[in-house]
Amino acid sequence: MADTLVIVESPAKAKTIGKYLGSKYIVKASMGHVRDLPKSQTGVDVSNGFEPKYITIRGKGDVLKALKDAAKKVKKVYLAADPDREGEAIAWHLAQYLGLDLTQPLRVVFNEITKDAIKEAFKHPRHINMDLVNAQQARRILDRLVGYNISPILWKKVRKGLSAGRVQSVTVKLIMDREREIQQFIPEEYWTIASKLISNGKEFEAKFYGYGDEKVELQTEADVQEVYKRMADQPYVVQKVTKRERKRNPAPPFITSSLQQEAARKLNFRTAKTMRIAQELYEGIDVGNKEGAVGLITYMRTDSTRISVTAQEEAKEYILEKFGAEYVLAEQRTQAKNENAQDAHEAIRPTAVMRTPDEIKEFLSRDQLRLYRLIWERFLASQMSSAVLDTMSVDIAAGDVTFRATGSKVKFPGFMKVYIEGNDDGTEEESFLPPIEEGQTLEQKEIEPSQHFTQPPPRYSEARLVKTLEERGIGRPSTYAPTLETVQKRGYVALEEKRFIPTELGEIVITLMEEFFPEILDVEFTAHMENGLDSIEEGIANWVEVLDAFYGDFAKRVSFAEEEMKEVELKDEESDETCELCGRVMVYKLGRFGKFLACSGFPDCRNTKPIVKEIGVKCPQCETGEIIERKSKKSRIFYGCNQYPECDFVSWDKPISRPCPKCASMLVEKKRKKQGVSVACTKCDYQEEADS
Structure with missing residues (x-):
């Protein structure tokens, strides 16, 4: 009969942990955060010590009821959310809702989801760390105060639906500053x-x-x-x-930011995709009857390159057996520590180096295998002798x-x-x-x-931008992926040829914020605020005092902006096309997936259509249509006939106008990372040398 309830965030994590704990434990998932500030209001009582007003997140009522019912039937409840600020805050909110005794050691943390790590963690439960909770609470309140005070001004003065965030605004400014450098650059x-x-x-x-x-x-x-x-x-x-x-x-083992950068370079993964797949690998994958569900990597939100002695010894044993004594690292290298690093967890590494990518590839999806291989190889190389x-x-x-x-x-x-x-x-x-x-x-x-x-500085790729944010102390590892997603969703920046460029809307918003909220866009100020949050976590600073030091001048800025900021008319760029439904001019709009054409008569006419880019090649299939450039749902460029759906011709490779000199079939451009662009026939073996 089970007498202990364990609460984690996700069902996958619950399944993996439940297998290790046995029948005396019930493991349930909270499905992430359960309480938050309300969306309809600021939810912070500034005059009363920044007291937050937490409410149950919509849709979580049934989950919380089930957890409360389960808690009543057991003698002990353990909270095993992730080992970071957010995880600590989730544990605290659950404890508050379930009425648990905070004087008892009910928090369990582990850096990897393996049998030994789980069993050891449950031998040493601890109290909820209120310094961690307050650091997360201060961040949430700080971001809410910035967003819910500046955003309404932007709605009124520029356009409805806009938002301003403490980290996202600095990110957009970095992208815009780089664009200004490029525009002002004089080649020599x-x-x-x-x-x-x-x-x-x-x-x-x-x-x-x-x-x-x-x-x-x-x-x-x-x-x-x-x-x-x-x-x-x-x-x-x-x-x-x-x-x-x-x-x-060799490079040191991965931390969050370096994993995001290398996955972008080598696997062409977006930052959000990297973190999603890493979460899956951490929470547990079923690798067959021998082991079942097991966490394949250690916790993926970390800024430390530290490696446990156990992992070092395991790597040494594998390297000795696989490569020989000369490849074994004689003495551990000392890695330079980033001054902004918290060093709370180990580096990202495989939970068992003996569990090679080839041995478990049949149990992983293609992308899971590629990311696991990257993490496994990087860790193993970091434990090998120098070249x-x-x-x-x-x-x-x-x-x-x-x-x-x-x-x-x-x-x-x-x-x-x-x-x-x-x-x-x-x-x-x-x-x-x-x-x-x-x-x-x-x-x-x-x-x-x-x-x-001479060439101007390059526009930011995701990898380069993450590296810059980390180096300048802006945000923390867990914030990079959601920040990059947000600035694109808001239409402040666009990703073209895997490089960020600011949109007109982004330039307008940042220009206004430079005038009225310069401290929010100041990189040094933002890094200073991060240090303040770190001080709260370390128990050095009081979270209310940190917020109070910020809010006084900020509130004055908000009042000044409400009075003095002038309304900005954001005109849509007109195209050469007319709406086939009503005859009005079509204008360019920017959506989540890039630019598109919309009728200028909106809302009377809601006609929209994609921007068609012709490449000057006749369709080889129907011989009447034109080949146009399109984008897949995942923003990958492909080429198809403009007579679709009547003609279903498609090609991932770009067709060119001249026929194959050998068989007269269609020639296409083949892009290869190292060799450059070559030309090849789609039917025969004809090929031209790459133009690099």
């Missing part, structure tokens, strides 16, 4: 000279360095001609060969003109056997130079000058 001309040389029958490339030992920048074509003049008819003689051995260390590279630098003189060639090759792969971290610009391949000796005269194959122009 520069040149490079590459000389292809031959040593011992093997070709390599050396680049112009300068004159003698002095490095020289080539800014104009005249500078290039001066180089040619000074090296005319001079032989290429090797002046200096420098060889070194260099060690390369050793042989590097070589060669200075070559043609008269007093110096060219330099560099290269490297892997001498010992170490961790690179398993995993190499990606970067936003693509991973560079290692290259090595042929045998070269000092005093050697080299044969020149060709020399080629190239004109370049």
